[in-house]
Amino acid sequence: MRGIFLTVCGGVSLAVLAACAEVSMPDRTDGAAFFATNCASCHGANGQGNGKLATGLPVPPADLTRLTRDNGGTFPAARALSYIYGDPRNAHNVRVMPEFGGAMEEDLVPVEIDGIMTPTPRVLAGLLDYLKSIQVGS
Numbered sequence: 001m002r003g004i005f006l007t008v009c010g011g012v013s014l015a016v017l018a019a020c021a022e023v024s025m026p027d028r029t030d031g032a033a034f035f036a037t038n039c040a041s042c043h044g045a046n047g048q049g050n051g052k053l054a055t056g057l058p059v060p061p062a063d064l065t066r067l068t069r070d071n072g073g074t075f076p077a078a079r080a081l082s083y084i085y086g087d088p089r090n091a092h093n094v095r096v097m098p099e100f101g102g103a104m105e106e107d108l109v110p111v112e113i114d115g116i117m118t119p120t121p122r123v124l125a126g127l128l129d130y131l132k133s134i135q136v137g138s
C-alpha cells in the first residue's frame with residue numbers, strides 16, 4: 001500500500017499530496033482529547049494555565065487561550081507547533097515544559113502552517129486545530 005502510494009504521489013508537492021492521498025485529517029476533537037491527556041495537567045482543562053501542577057512549577061504554564069491575542073490577532077501556528085514539538089533552538093534553555101516531538105514522528109499529515117504546507121505529526125495537527133478553537137478576543 002505504501003509502495004503504491006509513493007509511486008502515485010511521490011515527488012509531488014504536499015498540497016497535491018493532500019488531495020491525492022487518502023489522508024484522514026485529525027480535527028479539534030482529536031486535539032481536545034490529546035490535550036486533556038497530555039497538557040491539561042499544567043495548562044488547565046480550558047488551556048488557561050491553571051492546571052493542577054501549575055502552582056508547583058518554577059515557570060507558570062502559558063495561558064494558551066491568548067496566543068492569538070498576544071500575537072497581534074494571528075494564531076502563531078509555527079511558533080506553537082515548534083514549541084510543543086520541542087524546538088532545537090531552545091535546547092540550551094532550561095525548559096519546564098516537556099517536548100512531545102519524540103513520540104510523534106511516525107504519522108505525518110500535511111498541514112498549512114503560517115501559509116506553508118508542512119508535514120506535521122497527526123496528533124499535533126489535531127492539537128493545533130484545538131488550540132485555534134480556544135483563542136479569545138480574535
Ligand code: HEC
Binds near residue numbers: 038057127
Ligand atoms: C509539565 C507542565 C506542562 C505540560 C504537561 C505542558 N506544558 Fe506547555 N508550557 C508549560 C510551561 C511552564 C510553559 C511556559 C514556558 C516554559 O517554561 O516551558 C509552557 C508553554 C507552552 C506554549 C508556549 C506558549 C507561548 O507563549 O508561545 C505552548 C504553545 C504550550 N505550552 C502548549 C502545550 C501543549 C499543547 C501541551 C500538551 C501537548 C503542553 N503545553 C504540555 C508547561 C507544560
